[in-house]
Amino acid sequence: MASIPKLNAEETFTLITRDLDEVLGADNLKALIAKNDRPLRAYWGTAPTSRPHIGYFVALTKIADFLQAGVQVKVLLADIHAFLDNLKAPIELVRHRVDFYQRILISVFKAIGVPTERLTFVVGSSYQLTPEYTMDVYRTAALTTEHDCKKAGAEVVKQVASPLLSSMLYPGLQALDEQYLDVDFQFGGVDQRKIFTYAEALLPKLGYAKRSHLMNPMVPGLKGSKMSSSDHGSKIDFLDPAESVRSKIKSAVCEPKSTPADGNGVLAFAKAVLFPVSRLRAEAAGGEGIAEPFVPADAPKGTLFTIALPEKFGGGVLNFAEYSELERAFVAGEVHPADLKKGVADALVKLLAPVQKAFLGDEEWQKVEKLAYPPPEEPEKKKKAKKINPRHPPKAGVTTAPTDGQAAEVSKEGAEALANGVEKMGVDGK
Ligand SMILES: N[C@@H](Cc1ccc(O)cc1)C(=O)O
Incomplete structure (x- = not known):
């Protein structure tokens, strides 16, 4: 990243807050910037659950802005949070996910040009198990009603019919x-808002x-809804191969002349990710520079996004220096959805290429991936392990053969259901 000329207080604040959805506690930040007696300090946390998807680009690009503005940034790998989040994953598995x-x-930060040596990675359990922190968890529990816990976690904590106590501790x-x-x-997606306001209280x-709270917009999924880790068609993972990236974008929702507000996930992605990343690259190349590799070296200066038009329709290239130009052209019907999709897919494939290359060239990382996301058990085996003879149903409270390494208790309802010949099992709530 090129070093930026020293910014004044106003420019610093503008850089820190550009592209954000919302800032809570702006005055406090402005006062600290004006005082200027030490660098600002911030953190962004992520709970390592499912495979991270390209929606993360938004936060990671924003972190680059913080660093440019001289903020000291910590990245929290919140292992205990992942464990608490109704996940039912053993903590050992979560530790592999942290890795x-x-x-x-780190690989994605490098791909977008962020100087990773200026970031500090912190694993949650490295300090969340100390006596001081633990006592504060109890103090927090004694100050928070169940209603407030549920409300704070509503958009973040996995919502299940019978929430575990652990999910109440999360916020x-x-x-x-x-x-x-x-x-x-603290910086995070606008989905964290309820936790942030709870923290302020x-x-x-x-x-x-x-503390102050800075929130980035959420990237809609390709189907127009929020990009979610559990919806495979709507999200693209950092390690998805190029063909799969292309086919997911091809089948994405992208009605002619529609905008992100209408649920156009492709345009929304260009807006939230491709333009900001490209701008970051251009800035790194020295202001006037070109955001290679997303933009061809011979594109006009200031170009942040290009669409190569198919030869059979006359060929040519469309260049865009700002997102608003792209949206205007699309809404005017000057850009066909298929061409927009192709342009977005081309840029994204280029953006992800170094991450995949790093992964494929790193055996250690591949081993970690297998440990973190073991292939699902074969359905055949699973069925066998769970089979219970309905003629001799286990009594309530009796421990059955563990199916996933943990002892499973049969609930009273489950035992009754089995005794009545009902198929559904009440084993361990699964
Ligand atoms: N709640 C964040 C993760 C997180 C956990 C702990 C924190 O302190 C901060 C953030 C998420 O949804 O991914």
């Missing part, structure tokens, strides 16, 4: 992290300072 996430995040721990990571602001009650 996987750290590798992939409180996230609030405490601001204190223990010693930051001025909680920390002063514990005698700690209220």
Whole structure:
């Protein structure tokens, strides 16, 4: 990243907050910037659950802005949060995921030109198990109603019919992290908003300072809804091969003349990811520079996104210096959905190429990936292990043969259902 000429207070604030959806506590940040007696400190946290998808580009690109503005940034790999989130994954598995996430995040940061040596990676359990932190978890529990926990976690914590107590602790721990990571602001997607406002109310009650909160917009999934880790058709993973990236974009929702507000996920992705990443690359190349490799070297100066038109329709290239130009042209019907998709797929494939190359050239990382995301058990075997003779159903409270390495208790309802010959099992709530 090219070093930027020293910014004044206003420019610093503008750079820190550009492209964001919302800022809570802006005055506090402005005051710290104006005081200018130490660098600002911030963190972004991620809970290593499912494979990270390309929606993460938004946050990672924004982190590049923070670094450019001189902010010291910590990346929290929130292993305990992943464990708490109704995941039912053993903590050992989560630890492999931490390893996987750290590798992939570093690789993606490098792909977009972020100086990773200026980031500090912190694993949650490295400080969340100390007596001080633990006592603060209890203090938090004693200050928070069940209603407030549920409300705070509604958009973040996995919603299930019968939530585990662990999922209630999740927002409180996230609030405490601001204190223990010693930051001025926490950064995250706008989906974290309810946890952020809860943290603003909680920390002063514990005698700690209220922090500022910066929120990036969410990238809609390719089907027009929020990009979600559990919806495979709507999300593209960082390690998806080029063919799969192309075919997912091809089948994405992209009605002619529609905008992101109408649910056009392809345009929304160009807006939230491709233009900002490209701008970052152009800035790194020295302001006037070209955002190679996304933009061909011979494109006019200032081009951030190009669409190569098919030869059979006359060929040629469309160049865009700003997202608004692309949206205008698309809404005017000057750009066909198929061409937009092709342009977006070309740029994304180029963006992901170095990440895949790094993965394929790193045996250690491949081993970690297998440990972090073991292939699902064969359905045949699973069925066998779970089979219980309905003539001799286990009694309530009796432990059955474990199916996934953990002892499973049969609930009263489950035992009754079995005794009645009902198929559904009440084993361990699964
Ligand atoms: N809640 C964040 C993860 C996170 C966990 C702990 C934190 O302190 C911060 C962030 C997510 O949805 O991914």
